[in-house]
Amino acid sequence: MLSIQQLSKQFESQMAVNQLSFEVGKGQVFGLLGRNGAGKSTTIKMILGLVKPSGGEITWNGVPIEQANVRIGYLPEERGLYTKSKVGDMLTYFGKLEGMGTKEVGTAIDYWLNRLEIPEYKTKLVADLSKGNQQKIQLIATLLHDPELVILDEPFSGLDPVNSQVFAIIIEEEIAKGKTVIMSSHRMDMVEAFVEEVTLLKQGNAMVSGSLQAIKDSYQTRNLILGASAPVTEHFKQQGIDFSIDKQNVLVKVADDSVGLNVLNGLAKAGIRVPEFKLLQPTLEEIFIERVG
C-alpha cells in the first residue's frame, strides 16, 4: 500500500504541496487532479524520489519509499525517451535498469509491442515514430518490468480516440492484476472511468478528497436531462426555472432528486409529454470546475 501523510513541499515562499494525505491500496486507482500548477507533478515527483519533500512522509507497505523496495512504473506527462535510439535497444536498457535479465526483457518487449500492435517498430528510431506511437512506447517502458506501483501522468495525452481506448483497456488490465495506480489527468471523463479515490488539488491544497462515489453522493445537485423532443422551454420560462440547452438536450440543475421529480410533475400537470429523461449525479468534471475552478 502507498501511504502519503502530511506531505508538503515549499519552494522559497511558494507552498507547492500543503499537508497532503491519501492512501492507495493494491488494485486501487487514485486520481490526482487539478489545474496546471496545482501541485500534481510535484507530488508525483516526490513519490518518485525526484524531489525532496519539505515535510511529511511517503511509505510503501509501511516503510519509507525508495528505489530499492518498490518497482515503480512511471509514465511522465511529456515523452521521456531517447529519441536517437532504436525502440528495442532503449526498452532493453530501461528493462535491464529495473533488474530484468536479457531473455526476460526480450520476451517482455515482444509481448508489449505485439499487445499494442506495433511489433514493426522494434528496430525503428524513436524519433521516427508519431507522437501517439511514442506514447505507446512510453507506456511499454512504464509497464515492461511489471511494476507494483504505476504512476500515470496524463496518460491519454496525444492519443487519438482509438488509441485512448487501447490505453484504457491496458490500464484496466493492470488494475485487475492488483497494481497500485496513481493517475493524473485533465481528461476527467477518462479518469472517472477508473478512479475510486480522488483528490482535487488547488494551489497545493486538497480541495476535495475521498471516494469518488462519496464525493458525488455528497453533492446534492443533480442533472435533470430531458430529450430534445420535449417542448419544455416555454414552460420553464413561464415557471422561472433555469435551464440550458446542451447539444440536443435540455439540462436543468436541481438541488436533489425530489426537486427533479417535482419539475417532472409540473410538466405532467401542464400536459407536456416527456418521452425520455435522466436524473444524474454531477460528473467529475462538474465537481472539478465547481471546486477547483
Next chain:
Amino acid sequence: MRKFGLVFWFHFKESITGKKALISGLVLFVISLGFFGATHWFSQQEGEQYLMAVVQDSGAFVVDLNTLNSVSPDIGFEALGLEEARQSLESGEVDTVFVIEGEEIPTLKTLSERGSHSTAEFIVTQELSHQYLARVMEQEDISPELLQSLLSPVAVTHETFENMEEFFLNFAISWVVGMALYMVVATSGTMIGTSVMNEKASRVMEVMISKVRPTTIMYAKILSNLASVMVTSLMLYVGYLAASVLGWADMEQLAFFGGAVDFASVDPMIWVLAVAYFILGYLVYGMFFAMAGALCTKVEDYQSVAAPITISLMIPFFAMMWGLTDGIFGSIATYIPLFSPFITFSRFADGTAGYTEVGITLVLLLISILLIGKLATKIYTGGVMHYSEKASFKDIRKLLKG
C-alpha cells in the same frame, strides 16, 4: 555497479554507432593514411637528382665535374656555356647556375630563380677553396703540415647541467599528454554537455532518475564519452595499419620537433602520472561540462554557459605549449585543479616541480571532481522542476538548495 555498467554501455554504444562517431572515425583514418601516404610520396621525390650548371669563365680555376658529381648522388653538375645555362635555368632544367670567375682569387656568381641551392653552392666553393689553397701553397712554399696547423679549428666542447636527451624526452611526453588531453576534452566535453542537456530537455531524465542514482548517470556518461573518443581515435592506428599494408608506413619518418623520441626509455613514474593526470583532468573538465548541460535546455544557451570552461581549457594548454609554465603564473597555475593536469605534469616532467606539488595537486583534483560532481548532480536532479531555457544565478541557488 551493475547499473553503472548498463548506463556506461548504453551511452557508449549509442555514441560509437552514431553518425558523428562514424564520420570522425573516417576522418581520422583518412588523416592517418594521408599522412603516411604524403610522407612516402615526398621521400620518393627526395630521391630525384637536382641538376646544376657550371660555367667555367676563369682560366686559372677550373673545377673537375667528376669530383663535384661524386660528392652527393642527389646533386648533379654539368658544364654549360653562359647563354645555354641561362636558357636551361629559365626552362627549369637546372636549379642553379654557378659561374666561376677570377684569375688571382676565384669568385663564384650564382644565377637562380629563387635562390641558389645551398648544398651545391657549398660543394662548388669547397672545390674552389681547395684549388686556391693548393695554388697559394705552391706559390708561397707552404708545407701541408703548416697549412693543416694554420687551418685547425678552435676546439669547442659543450657541457650542460641537465641531461638534454632526457629533458627533450620529458618535454615530448608532457607535450603529447597535454595535446591528447586537450583534444579529448575539446571533443568529448561538448558531447557530454549536450547529452546531459538533451536528457533534461527531452524529460528522459525524469524516467532515468527514478531508476538510477544521478551520480551513477553522470560518471557513466562522462566515462562512456571518453571510451567512445578513445575507440574513435583507434582509427588513426587503423590508418597506420592500412599504410603498412600499402608499404607507405615508415615510423622513422615520425619525429618530434625534428628529433627522434624513444618513448620506451621514459621513466615509468612519468607514465603513471601521465595516466593519472589525464584521467583526473578529463573527469574534472567532464564534470564541468555536465554541469553546464544540466543548466540549459537549448544548444545556444549551452554554448554560452560552456564558453568559460573552454577558455579554462585553452589557457593551461597554450601556456604549456609555449613553455610558459615557470614564474608566478606557473607557481599559481600548478595548484588550480583545471590547470594542474597540464601545468603541474609539464613542470614535473621538466624537473621544476617535485612530488610534493604532484601529491597536493592530485588530492586537490580528486576533491574538485567529487565536489563538482556533487554540484552537477544536484543541479541535474533539481532540473526536474526547472525547465526554463537557461538557469540564472538565482535559479542555480534554488537548484542547489533542492
